[in-house]
Every structure is written in structure tokens, then in C-alpha cells.
Amino acid sequence: MPLIELAGIARHFQLGDTTVKALAGLDLRIDAGEYVAVMGPSGSGKSTLLNLLGLLDRPNEGTYRLAGTDVTTLSAEEQARVRSERIGFVFQSFHLVPRLTAAENIALPMTLAGIPAKERATRVAAALAGFGLENRAGHRPDQLSGGQRQRVAIARATIMRPALILADEPTGNLDRHTGEEVMHLLEDLNRQGVTLVVVTHDQTLGARAHRQLLMEDGRIERDSADLAYG
């Protein structure tokens, strides 16, 4: 069953007099539980694609169906609901709130969704244990190492149990070893059934995914799924 269906997606930006086409005529289908790497040179449109998939941006043309429902026509508030319930983000620079502790950062999506404090506490405790952060619950981001920060970010991305995790260069700010650890965590989540989309320009990282999309000039130049099937 397809989780994501993009049909005829186009996204262009106005830069002065010129129109920059970030995405043009893009069709894509990602099934539930897939592990997809989006690769390509910078400016190829992979970040724009990720923002569209995460409902942070709207296409100028085309439709985006998420789990069967058309989400392009939803209002901003409805899109916020969808993001809250179905999508988790992992960013290259972690994007933790500096004044909040690790536990509070992890709880943030639940706080925003209005989940009662009691339930938040139990779920955060479970997440801290699951990501090996029990001793770091009360630490602020600046008291954590890079790997720990990204683990907090992943815990936060998964705390609402989303069907889709979007990771934008998740190892970009980490050394090789901790990057490896973080990828293991993400791949574990994928094995549990979460659909994982990773944007990267690291070839070796992309090669770990089950499916690779190579983007160029706002189009999908190569899809490893097409090669496999035919």
C-alpha cells in the first residue's frame, strides 16, 4: 500500500525576475515501510522535496496523497495536525530548543499536541531508556555530545509514533562513528515498520538504503526501484 503518492508535482521560486524551478513534473510513489535515500548534488531539489513531503512547503502544481488522503488542499492548521500525528523530522543541525532539557525536548511534540503531562512523562521515560539517554534526561542540549543530541532529536521525532520519518543529512554534523550509531537507530526504526526517507549526498550512506533516488535539476534522474523491476 502506498504511503506517499506524488503526481505531477512542481515547485518554483521567484528570485527577482527569474523563476527557479526547484521541482518539475515529479511523480513518486513510496510504500509504507520503505527505506529510501534521496541523493543528488546541492540545488537538485532534494531539500525542497523533503519539505514538501513534510508538509512544510506547498507545491505550485500537482497532488500529494499521504496514506490515501490528498494533503495539498488542507488548511495550514490541518497540515499542522498531520505533521503532528504522522511525520517525524530529523535535521542535520539537530534543532533542539536550547533552553529545554533533553526530556523536555523529547516531550515537545506531545506538549504541542496537548497530550496530558502524565502520559508524556511515561512515554518520555520509555524513549530515554530506548535511546540510552536515561542519565541525560535533565541535561540541556549544550551539555550533550553531538551523538547524544541527535539521539534526543530522533527520540523526539518518534515520540508521536509517526508513520513517516524524514531525515535531512542526519549524520552531516557527526563524526563517522557516531554517524554510524545514529544510522543504526534510524534503520532499527525502519525495521519496526516506520517509513524512512533520508536526504544525503554521502554515497556510502545512500547505498545503505533499500531504494535510492538520484535527483538532478528538480527531477528524479534515477530510481533504483525502476532498475530492479525493469
Place this chain on the structure above:
Amino acid sequence: MRFADTLRFARDAAAGYPLRTTLSVLAMSIGVAAVVVLTALGDGARRYVVGQFSSLGANLVIVLPGRSGTGGFNPANAITTTPRDLTVDDAAAVRRAPAVGRVGPLAVGTSEIAFGGRLREVIVAGTNHDYFAIRGLELAQGTPLPDEDWNRASPVIVIGAKVREEVFGAAPAIGQLVRVGDRRLRVIGVMKSTGQGLGMNTDEIVIVPVALAQAMFNSNTLFRILIEAKSREAIPDAKAQALEIVKQRHRGEEDVTVITQDAVLATFDRLLGALTMGVAGIAAISLAVAGILVMNVMLVAVTQRTAEIGLLKALGASGGAIRLAFLAEAAMLSAVGALVGYLLGQAGAFALRQVFPVFPAYAPDWAVIAALTTALGTGLLFGVMPARRAARLDPVQALMKH
């Protein structure tokens, strides 16, 4: 987002930038404190003056000899003679007017008081029993003048507190015979010390029956007739009736002036009330300035936290939740500022009262309520724009800014 969570989020956000938060709270609190202290000063001045006037006596109407004419030269005045004197009989006649309650005739002169070899000059007020009630004079010891026929010159005297102190020292005064001028009078009362005031200082005067004073000064004129109207509403009637009676007794000549304390008091009350309002208005400007400062601070906060706002949106926060969080933060800054300012202002007013005990520097309730609501109102009003800006931020742009 739950309301309690919104509040906590806003509080943590405010606490996360202590300098910025402290400065805006300080600005707001100075504004509120300024309103509280300045209105306390203004209203204190009003209350002080009103209090001083009231100490002259309630519902007071005063008859003075001579007209207060400002009409320039009038041939009729030139032909008719100089104004007639006010007499005790005039005062007695005025007492029969329906709107008039008590009447106190007042004759004034200076003389010497002597006892046991000590001598000092005093102002002698000749009046009657009712005068004490009209002026609200309180006695420290003894009794006021006896309630008797105004033409009877009983040889008794009531002395002021300072006179008692200087003439008798520590010795008892009541029952002693003193010499005033060439008369020997028995001390029947000592007045309470009143200190300096707008009215006549009663500490340094002595009071004797009006007939006695007129005999001592060999005159039958009065300095004033003090009239107490039956009620506050009866003051205009009392004034008109007193004027009419005296005019008739003076053969139709309007040769006295009748003034009411109420009119003077009302004028001062209005004047100082307006002053307080004006001062409050000036102070309110500082509140508006503080409100704009809160707006500035919140706008800076939106810019500073652009990445965070983008993140919150990515994590599923609706525009409404973000707007509410920023609005709550602005409200919190101004609420804390208002509270601190209120306490500062009350402390300032308290300090004023400590330094100037006679000055009732209490901020009026309306000013305190207005200051607090204006502070909260401006904080919220000026918080709306930054909050809307935060809510409208494009999450993609916001996230890229890091």
C-alpha cells in the same frame, strides 16, 4: 497545546533570556510605579487641602463686614456712609433664620495674659459656646464657654495649648485665676494642640465670652459671624437668609459679605483633582512607552527564535498555538512588570508618608486599577503584532535560519 503548557512554555521562554526579560519588566514596572506615586502625590495634595478646609468646620458660612464690591465707583456708595458694623444683635437675628443651625459671633483683639509673674501677649477671641462646635475645637481639659446669654460677660477663659504651656508650665491650669488686660478670669478649659494648619492656629489664642471681649476692647463690633448651616444642602439657603437678615437690619444696605467654605473647598477639590488627573496622564505616557518596549522586545524575540518557531511548526504546532505562546509571553512580561511596579509604587508612597507624615500620599484606587489594566492592556495589545508575525513565519525559511 494545553493552556498550562502554553503558560509554562512562555515562562521558560521569558526566563531563557534574562536580560531582555528583566529590562522589559523594569520598563513596565517603572511606568506603573510612576502612575502610583504621582497620583498618590496629587491625590495626597488634594486630600491635604480638603482636610485642612474641613478642619475649619463643616457646612460653614461666614459673614464679614464690608461689601466685596468690585463694581468700581458707585455714586450711591459715595452718598451713603461707611459700612455699618456687625453686632452681636445681628448674629442673634441671623440665628433665627430657618436654614441656620449654630451661630458663633467672633470679636478679636490682642491683650496680655499674666499668671504667677509670667506674662505674654495673646490674641483674644470673644465668642460663645456654639463656636466650639462650629469650629470643631476639641478640649484637652475642662469645659468650653458656658451656654448662656451672649450679652453676659462671665469672667471665664479657655486657653490654647501653647499659652497654657508657657504661662503655667507644669502647674495645673484649670480653676486658676489669670489676669487678662485689667480683668481677672478663671481658666475653665484648655484646648487641644492642633499644630499649624490653613485655619487660625488655636494654640496661641485664648477664648472669652463675646460680651467680655467687647467690654475689654471697648467696642461693640464683630470681626466675623460664623454660621453653621443645618445641612450641606442648606448652605445656599443659609447664605441667602443670613445676607437678607443683615441687609434688613442695616436699612437695606448690603454692606456685608457672605462666603461659604463649601464653594472654596469645591474649587480646590476640582483644581487638585484635575492636577491629579494631569499627573496621571503624564505617567500614563510612560506606560505606553513601556508597552511599545514590550512590543520591541517581543519582535526581537521572534527574530531571535525564528529557528525555534520553524521547529515548532515542523513538530506539528499550529499557527494558533504559536500565536498564543507569544501572546502569553508578552502578557506575562507586562503582568509581572505591573505587579512589580505596583509594589514599587506603594513602597514609594509609603516612603513619602514616612518622610512627610502630614501628607496623606495614598494612591487612589481608580489610578491603581487604571495603571494595572493599562499595563496589561498595552502589553497584550503590543504583543499581538509580534505574535502574529511569529505565527505567519514560513517554516522552511525559519528552519534554514540557524
